[in-house]
Amino acid sequence: MSAQPSRQIKLTSKNLNIYGLLLLPMLIIAGCTCNNHQQKTGMQDSLALLKADSLAKEGRMASHQFSFDSQTTGWLSSALGGRKVYTADFKNGHPPGHGIDSTAGGEDAAVGLFGDSVNFHPDRKYYEDYAKVIRFSPDSNYILDFGSYGNIPVKNKAGLTSLEGGEPDTKIMVGIPAEHKEWQVMFAGPGTVILDAKWKNNHQFMLLYTQQANKDRTDTTLMMGDMQTRSLHWYQLGK
Numbered sequence: 506m507s508a509q510p511s512r513q514i515k516l517t518s519k520n521l522n523i524y525g526l527l528l529l530p531m532l533i534i535a536g537c538t539c540n541n542h543q544q545k546t547g548m549q550d551s552l553a554l555l556k557a558d559s560l561a562k563e564g565r566m567a568s569h570q571f572s573f574d575s576q577t578t579g580w581l582s583s584a585l586g587g588r589k590v591y592t593a594d595f596k597n598g599h600p601p602g603h604g605i606d607s608t609a610g611g612e613d614a615a616v617g618l619f620g621d622s623v624n625f626h627p628d629r630k631y632y633e634d635y636a637k638v639i640r641f642s643p644d645s646n647y648i649l650d651f652g653s654y655g656n657i658p659v660k661n662k663a664g665l666t667s668l669e670g671g672e673p674d675t676k677i678m679v680g681i682p683a684e685h686k687e688w689q690v691m692f693a694g695p696g697t698v699i700l701d702a703k704w705k706n707n708h709q710f711m712l713l714y715t716q717q718a719n720k721d722r723t724d725t726t727l728m729m730g731d732m733q734t735r736s737l738h739w740y741q742l743g744k
Contacts, residue, residue, distance in 0.1 A: 571729045571738055577705060581727065584701035584713045590742075598726050598741030601693035601716060619735040625680045625687035634658035634666055638699075644707045647732050650678040650687075651702045651712060675699065677712060679730060690730055690737055700725075708732040 573592040581590040597615035631653070632639065638652025655672025673695040680687030696717035704710050712728045725742040 571705075571709065571731075577711070580701070580703055580711070581713065585725070594743050595727060595740040596743060598724075598739035600691065600728075600737075600739055601697060615739050617737040617739075619688045619690065619737070622686040622688050625682065625685050627682075635668070637668065640702050640704055640710070642704045642707050642710070642732075646681065646683070646707065647704075647710070648680045648682055648687075649702055649704065649710045649712070650680070651699050654678070675714075677728075679710065679732065681732075688735075691728060705729075 573595065578590045578592065582588055597613070599614040600617060603614055635650065635653040635656070635658065638650065638656070640649040640651070641647070642649075652668065654676035655674060656668040656670055658666050659669050660666050675691070675693045675697045676689060677691040677699075678687050679690055691712070693714075693716065698715045700713040700715060702710065702712045708731060710730045710732075712730075713725070714728070715723050715725050718724045727740040727742070729738045729740070730736070
């Protein structure tokens with residue numbers, strides 16, 4: 506018995522037209538899927554940028570909502586040696602080292618945002634040695650360090666620890682111990698004296714300091730920080 510010849514499909518213009526018609530919907534679907542994916546990715550990137558910009562603006566705006574209530578003015582009065590303090594005594598200020606040319610057009614020198622965080626892994630000795638210059642928020646979630654930088658813990662014969670200055674500069678840090686993160690919120694050179702620091706509530710902190718402006722004038726400034734919005738605001742005390 507002779508073998509049957511194999512059947513071959515002859516490509517004619519008619520067949521090509523049929524294959525083309527069958528392939529076209531598949532190409533359209535694939536193209537739509539690719540475009541949809543690109544559009545979705547583009548929208549997600551745009552939304553991420555808008556969200557980041559919105560959070561930054563929110564942080565700047567939220568810092569303006571800090572209130573000078575009786576608790577705040579009472580603490581300020583105590584930190585200033587009993588001087589009576591009123592809300593109207595404080596005007597918008599600026600961070601240490603800020604110059605006239607340091608602010609871009611349209612920006613507010615009195616308002617700022619946290620920079621990048623750094624690792625925070627203190628040992629038990631850190632909390633013991635620098636207890637005098639550390640403030641925990643009421644819920645213990647945050648920590649404000651206004652004096653460990655440049656200070657050396659020294660124990661006397663009675664075993665009590667005191668801090669001796671070894672660095673003329675001042676650096677203020679805030680952190681989240683549970684997340685091992687902290688941020689530098691202020692750096693100032695010689696002539697800066699920290700008067701006191703306090704947490705206003707679970708997420709807002711206050712720092713009062715003086716700075717030698719010139720040989721005849723000393724400026725007193727209140728810095729307020731908000732851990733939720735990662736924002737800062739400086740208020741200067743009028744004479």
